[in-house]
Amino acid sequence: xxxxxxxxxxxxxxxxxxxxxxxxxxxxxxxxxxxxxxxxxxxxxxxxxxxxxxxxxxxxxxxxxxxxxxxxxxxxxxxxxxxxxxxxxxxxxxxxxxxxxxxxxxxxxxxxxxxxxxxxxxxxxxxxxxxxxxxxxxxxxxxxxxxxx
Amino acid sequence: xxxxxxxxxxxxxxxxxxxxxxxxxxxxxxxxxxxxxxxxxxxxxxxxxxxxxxxxxxxxxxxxxxxxxxxxxxxxxxxxxxxxxxxxxxxxxxxxxxxxxxxxxxxxxxxxxxxxxxxxxxxxxxxxxxxxxxxxxxxxxxxxxxxxxxxxxxxxxxxxxxx
Numbered sequence: 001x002x003x004x005x006x007x008x009x010x011x012x013x014x015x016x017x018x019x020x021x022x023x024x025x026x027x028x029x030x031x032x033x034x035x036x037x038x039x040x041x042x043x044x045x046x047x048x049x050x051x052x053x054x055x056x057x058x059x060x061x062x063x064x065x066x067x068x069x070x071x072x073x074x075x076x077x078x079x080x081x082x083x084x085x086x087x088x089x090x091x092x093x094x095x096x097x098x099x100x101x102x103x104x105x106x107x108x109x110x111x112x113x114x115x116x117x118x119x120x121x122x123x124x125x126x127x128x129x130x131x132x133x134x135x136x137x138x139x140x141x142x143x144x145x146x147x148x149x
Numbered sequence: 150x151x152x153x154x155x156x157x158x159x160x161x162x163x164x165x166x167x168x169x170x171x172x173x174x175x176x177x178x179x180x181x182x183x184x185x186x187x188x189x190x191x192x193x194x195x196x197x198x199x200x201x202x203x204x205x206x207x208x209x210x211x212x213x214x215x216x217x218x219x220x221x222x223x224x225x226x227x228x229x230x231x232x233x234x235x236x237x238x239x240x241x242x243x244x245x246x247x248x249x250x251x252x253x254x255x256x257x258x259x260x261x262x263x264x265x266x267x268x269x270x271x272x273x274x275x276x277x278x279x280x281x282x283x284x285x286x287x288x289x290x291x292x293x294x295x296x297x298x299x300x301x302x303x304x305x306x307x308x309x310x311x312x
Contacts, residue, residue, distance in 0.1 A: 004306075004310055005306060012156065012157075012221065012222075012223060013221055013222035013223050015223070016222055016223030016224075016226055016227070017222060017226070020226065020299065021299055021302055023296075023299055023303070024299045024300070024302045024303030024306060025303070025306065026303075028306070028307075028310070028312075038202045038203045039203055040203070041202075041203035041204050041207065042203065079309070079310055080306050080309055080310065082302070082306070102306075102309045104302060104305070104306070106298075106302070108222065109222065109255070110221075110222040110251060110255050111251050111254070111255075112251070112254035112255055112257070112258045113254050127309075128302070128305050130298075130302075132298070133258075145297065145298055145301040145302075146295060146297035146298030146301060147295070147298055148226070148294075148298060148299075149226075149229075149259075149262065149264065149295075
């Protein structure tokens with residue numbers, strides 16, 4: 001079973017911003033993933049998958065997280081992966097290359113003066129590469145196509 | 150009700166303490182609910198909880214007369230969408246309140262866009278809360294969000310899926 005979209009992010013602001021994109025996936029087969037089971041309230045009627053929270057400061061947990069994210073990507077073979085970060089979203093998009101997924105990265109508006117670290121690293125893997133502040137856009141990407149604010 | 154949130158992780162006593170001090174000076178005592186994360190829960194003049202789950206959190210913001218928060222994006226988005234006014238006190242990395250100064254940047258940018266009120270010091274918080282509470286709620290309009298980005302992403306995804 002291939003899903004249309006895997007929408008995946010870290011909790012907090014990353015997830016808050018990702019939820020604002022959900023109307024873009026109306027009518028599509030979407031799998032959702034974050035680290036907090038409580039966020040099921042944000043996907044009524046949808047399926048929320050939970051993975052271990054991790055970042056660059058928690059390398060061992062990051063390995064567990066990577067394994068879980070890889071499993072999600074291989075299980076659902078999403079045609080499109082959409083993420084607002086951070087490290088787990090980057091991993092999902094890298095693993096997405098294995099299943100031929102088209103990948104969307106939207107950098108969060110919570111960083112104004114530069115892109116997130118994961119946002120800078122995802123560039124070679126993202127098919128649609130967006131920032132939410134015009135001054136962070138570059139001619140060869142990332143691009144600015146509006147903001148969630 | 151005034152809802153206060155400093156997120157669910159790092160404490161932020163500078164903010165919660167200033168709101169508690171403000172509440173102590175009000176008569177009658179205002180209803181203030183604070184989500185304090187890893188911070189103190191024993192403030193005498195306000196109700197404190199560590200974390201609210203998704204539904205309770207959404208209800209708290211929807212039912213709030215005012216949101217007083219750190220400059221985390223989740224609560225701000227929810228409040229703005231519901232037409233709830235927002236006062237921010239950004240976390241300061243110099244004081245060890247966060248890893249870096251991204252909250253300062255976010256607050257500055259949102260203030261510039263006219264979306265929120267920013268307390269650049271905890272000493273300004275009381276007067277800003279007073280001013281906001283003196284504004285009749287009917288004078289506020291829920292914000293109409295610009296859907297340009299959501300539509301762009303939706304069209305792009307559908308294009309790739311051939312729908």
